[in-house]
Amino acid sequence: MSAMVRFTRVTKRYPTAVTALDGVSFTLDRGEFAFLTGPSGAGKSSILKLIFVEELPTAGEVKVIGQSSVTLSAAKIPSLRRKVGMVFQDFRLLPDRSVAENIAFALEVTGAPRSRIDPKVRRVLEQVDLRAKAAARPHELSGGEQQRVAIARALVNDPILLLADEPTGNLDERSARSILDLLREIHRAGTAVLMATHDLDLVRATPFRTLELHQGRLVFDSGSPTTDATVAAPAPSPANAPS
Amino acid sequence: MRLALREALRAFRRAPMLSALSITTIAFSLFAFDLFGLVALNLRSALRQVESRVEIRAFVAEGTRAEAASAAVGDIQRFPEVDRVTLVTEAEALERARRELGEFEDVFDAGILPASIEVRLSEGYRDPAQVRVVAERLARYDFIDDIRYGEEWVEKLYRLRTIATVVGLALGSTFALVSIIIIGSTIRMAVLARAREIQVMRLVGATRGFIRAPFLLEGLLKGFFGGVIALGLSFVTYASLGRFVLHAEFFGIGHILLGLLAGALIGLLGSAYAVGRHLRHVA
Numbered sequence A: 001m002s003a004m005v006r007f008t009r010v011t012k013r014y015p016t017a018v019t020a021l022d023g024v025s026f027t028l029d030r031g032e033f034a035f036l037t038g039p040s041g042a043g044k045s046s047i048l049k050l051i052f053v054e055e056l057p058t059a060g061e062v063k064v065i066g067q068s069s070v071t072l073s074a075a076k077i078p079s080l081r082r083k084v085g086m087v088f089q090d091f092r093l094l095p096d097r098s099v100a101e102n103i104a105f106a107l108e109v110t111g112a113p114r115s116r117i118d119p120k121v122r123r124v125l126e127q128v129d130l131r132a133k134a135a136a137r138p139h140e141l142s143g144g145e146q147q148r149v150a151i152a153r154a155l156v157n158d159p160i161l162l163l164a165d166e167p168t169g170n171l172d173e174r175s176a177r178s179i180l181d182l183l184r185e186i187h188r189a190g191t192a193v194l195m196a197t198h199d200l201d202l203v204r205a206t207p208f209r210t211l212e213l214h215q216g217r218l219v220f221d222s223g224s225p226t227t228d229a230t231v232a233a234p235a236p237s238p239a240n241a242p243s
Numbered sequence B: 001m002r003l004a005l006r007e008a009l010r011a012f013r014r015a016p017m018l019s020a021l022s023i024t025t026i027a028f029s030l031f032a033f034d035l036f037g038l039v040a041l042n043l044r045s046a047l048r049q050v051e052s053r054v055e056i057r058a059f060v061a062e063g064t065r066a067e068a069a070s071a072a073v074g075d076i077q078r079f080p081e082v083d084r085v086t087l088v089t090e091a092e093a094l095e096r097a098r099r100e101l102g103e104f105e106d107v108f109d110a111g112i113l114p115a116s117i118e119v120r121l122s123e124g125y126r127d128p129a130q131v132r133v134v135a136e137r138l139a140r141y142d143f144i145d146d147i148r149y150g151e152e153w154v155e156k157l158y159r160l161r162t163i164a165t166v167v168g169l170a171l172g173s174t175f176a177l178v179s180i181i182i183i184g185s186t187i188r189m190a191v192l193a194r195a196r197e198i199q200v201m202r203l204v205g206a207t208r209g210f211i212r213a214p215f216l217l218e219g220l221l222k223g224f225f226g227g228v229i230a231l232g233l234s235f236v237t238y239a240s241l242g243r244f245v246l247h248a249e250f251f252g253i254g255h256i257l258l259g260l261l262a263g264a265l266i267g268l269l270g271s272a273y274a275v276g277r278h279l280r281h282v283a
Helices: A044-051 A074-081 A099-108 A114-127 A143-155 A173-188 A200-204 B002-014 B016-051 B066-077 B090-100 B102-107 B128-139 B151-193 B195-203 B208-244 B253-281
Strands: A003-013 A019-029 A033-037 A059-064 A084-088 A161-165 A192-196 A209-214 A217-221 B055-060 B082-088 B116-121 B144-148
Touching (some): A019 A059, A019 A192, A074 A084, A099 A114, A161 A173, B016 B151, B066 B082, B066 B116, B082 B090, B151 B208, B195 B208
Parallel strands (some): A033 A209, A084 A161, A161 A192
8 A cells, every 4th residue: 555645754844934843754644544743833733834844844854645845736736726725724715605605606606517516525524424514604603613614614525535633622622522433434435534632541542553753853743543544544653763 | 706706796685775876986996987988099099180181292393204203102001001093283372273272363373383193101100200201202213303391390289199198198197097096996895894704603613715705796796886987977077968968979889898897807906905804805
């Protein structure tokens, strides 16, 4: 099984001279579920941004679904992003559109015909259990529900990888757990999931692989677990040794 | 394209005040430019009118045979610089003087005024150098006594025209530049107001062209409507000036279409610049 995401000695330095990542190497396989943990500022978000090509590495190479950060042209970024869904702590929904319109928007920008959009939107709404709220505006929903809409929007293009940046950060414990359950369901359906979180209780309650960052270095990689975790992928080779 | 139009209209609907504000700003910037255009247009046509009166008068020596003068008139008419040549006989000169200077009617006797050849020059040949060339050519006829063409006056007029052109170009480009800057920042405001939408578009994998399209359309429409309002304001100003102060000329249909096109184009380019800058900024 080829790696879907491969970081090779990736360093990311910002113009302010802050080093967000320092020589990070790891791989993420198809259908895998992994947590990115570590304190604030450890570099979790930077890893997600690099995978989503919101940023480019200062040194090293990031390879996502066969596209290398070294050779990737700007024109190819949108098509890559359609294969990689992303959700954030602050949901990023459009406040003046209904739940269904927010989700449909992700398909409209790909130029999909109306006849394909409506059934797909219905299907993902079903999947995130929000069919009854299709016409509601985001502000009429709870935080947990808004995050479900954001996940539905990320799923509607059938991504093979879902990135989640602190998706439970703004939620109470019960909502957080239901979001995690939803992500596990998505994972069981075959989508790889990489979730950044600093909620260690949540991480401990699940058997998935954990990558721990500290001050921009990968300090721990639990490797893929032998039970429950992956649909198809064997364990990847361990990345950086703990420092 | 349908989606871009829907998104552009949604922007108008969702923020009607902001849209109205940007259209008004665009309208007033273009209005200032239109007013300047009207002044320039009228100044130019006034100058052209004065210029068309640039005339060379060659006085024919006494006793010259009428046939010789007529033949010369035919020759002169063929000069490329010449628009119109008229032979004014002694009798005609007398009659004209009596008509134009009625109170001195008794003073004029037959034979007191010489015959002359009046030459009007074509447009583009009315500058001092050209006028002098033609005058010198006329002087070569041996029956021509004297030539007058108000040398000083022609030179002053020509200098005035040059100054008007230079000042017009400088003021015109300043006005245009100011309009573009104001319109550009207005549109930039609209782009910033929708930064979240742009962010979501990028998030779900919209191409840059796709993100740009609604903004470009919005800018185009705003520029066009701003242009229409500016033109309306200019017409009202022109009509009230015409009624109370002076009769002026208004833009022809060509200028009007050009103005509307320029408004739409400024809106489009302003948007392209603003959204391009924003996209570069957010990577």
